[in-house]
Amino acid sequence: MSGLLRLATAGSVDDGKSTLVGRLLYDTKSVLADQLDAVRRASVDRGLSTPDLSLLVDGLRSEREQGITIDVAYRYFATPKRSFVLADTPGHVQYTRNTVTGASTAQLAVLLVDARKGVVEQTRRHAAVLALLGVPRLVLAVNKVDLINYDEASFTVIAKEFGAHASSLGYEEGSVLAIPVSALLGxxxxxxxxxTPWYQGPTLLKHLENVPVAPDPHEAAFRFPVQYVIRPRTAEFPDYRGYAGQIAAGTVRPGDEVVVLPQGLRTRVDSVDTPRGALQEAGAGSSxxxxxxxxxDISRGDLIASAEQPPEVTDELTATLCWLSSKSLRQGARVLLKHGTRTVQALVDDLRSRFDEQSLSTVDEPRSLELNEIGGVRLRLSEPLPLDDYSSSPRTGAFLVLDPGDGDTLAAGLVGERFSALACGE
Known part of the structure; x- marks a missing residue:
């Protein structure tokens, strides 16, 4: 199995997320010698007899002092079979926004539980948030099995309980795997x-190496937000007019029929240029x-898309917001919506629902959205935008909500109302 896998970790405080990530880095030989020496010295200073591998991940001073994860820590590692981008997300309820940020691009999430405690409320919350974000596959890492003497019965109870919860969130049986692990001992x-002779499944790393990654962004409909218009006007290139950016989804080839949005102008691709020369084909992620x-007449903010499968162009939408600001969001608020390379004014026409993390259900018509809360809204835009549903095209189905006064980021948004995917508590 080749390619890149983007994954995230989540779980309650002290379930061992950072230790597990550190163990993966250590066992895949992705740690430099000086980093390991620094961890050994820090571990000795703490009075530990073995290296604390969580220090490979918890980089902020406040995290190391408290022994918790606050920010999202990104780590990159690889095996001969696959490359990985891993986001280690916080466990505290008050850092839900960081969890959303880290998991927003994940193709798989590893949820940790302490084998002594089993599935707890925060485990259910994280699973619900991951379902809202459309993360297609979950791994339940039942950590610290050494502290329950590798008891099969305890593991089975935890795996069945979580499996039932994941099923209520819409996950099919084959998309969830429970693995008994000890991040500390490996x-x-x-x-x-x-x-654990009673466990016949794969190790965590083997599962990550072989799990299918779907959907392939190269197979999606072509989406290309224009970032910059190149007009050299030199003697060598007097009439050159190129549109630079990064392909958000799909592939493009010379001769492909495309449509420029929101104008709706149809044309064909003449060539695809790079600093190293022209390409016969370019795919998602290529600049x-x-x-x-x-x-x-094309400018920054326009979208060049497949003429056969264009996105919907609309000036109103329903969306799911993860509110990132200490400022409250109320109906009637005027904000800026940044989608790709285009920013437009928007009005919050309706607060439709809010996800209640305590009951794992939705509350209709809330009065406001507060910091870390997730809600469904209807927005009206000052001008039409080409939008995809997040479930079909995450890159062009996501946006940011900005404060028109100071430009601060207020929310991360997903096109479409995601709460219908949740069956738990309703």
Whole structure:
């Protein structure tokens, strides 16, 4: 299995997320010698007899002092089979916004539970948030199995309880896997443990290496937000007109029919340029310059998309917001909406619902959205935007809500109301 897997970790405080990530980095030999030496010295200063691998991840001073994760820590590692981008997200309820940020691009999430405590309220919350974000696959890492003497019965109870909860959130049986692990000792993380002969499944690392990644963004409909218009006007390139940006989804080839939005102008791709020369094909994630066969009025903020599968162009939408600001959001608020490379004014026409993290249900018509809360809204835009539903195209189905006064980020938004995916508590 090749390619890149984006994954996130989540769980309650002290479940061992950072230790598990550190163990993965250590076992895949992704730690530099000087980093490991620094961890060993810090561990000795704490009076520990073995290296505290969580220090490889908890980088903020406040995190190391408290022994918790506050910010989202991104780590990169690879094996011969696959490369990984891992986001270690916070466990505290008050850092839900950081969890949303870290998991927003994840193709798989590893949820940790303490084998002594089992599935707790925060485990259910995180699973619900991951379902809202559309993370397609979950791994339940039942950590610290060494502290329950590797008891099979206890593991089975936890796995069944979480499986039932995941099913209520819309996860199918094959998309959730429970694995007994000890992040501290390494059991079933990268190597199979002799202490769990009753477990016949893969180790965590083997599962991450082989799990199917879907959908492939290269197979989605072509989406290309224009970031910059290149017009050299030199003797060598007197008539050159190229549109630079990063392909958000799909692939593009010379000759493809495309549509420029929101104008609705149809044309064809003449060539796809890079600093290393022209390409016959470019896919999602590639930064390229697209040349078109017709001279059109195109500027930063426009979207070049597949003519066969264009997004909807609309000036109103329903969306799911994760509120990131200490300022409250109320109906009638005027904000800025940044979608791709385009920013427009927007009006919060209706606060439709709010996700209640305590009951894991939705509250209709809330009075406001507060810091860390997730809610469904209806927005009216000052001008139409080409929008995809987040479930079909995460890159072009996501946006930011900004404060028109100071430009601060107020919320992360997903096109479409995601609460219908939740069956728990309703």
């Amino acid at each position: 059991d079933n993380v990268a190597t199979r443990s002799e202490n 390229v310059t697209v040349l078109l066969t017709d001279e059109l």
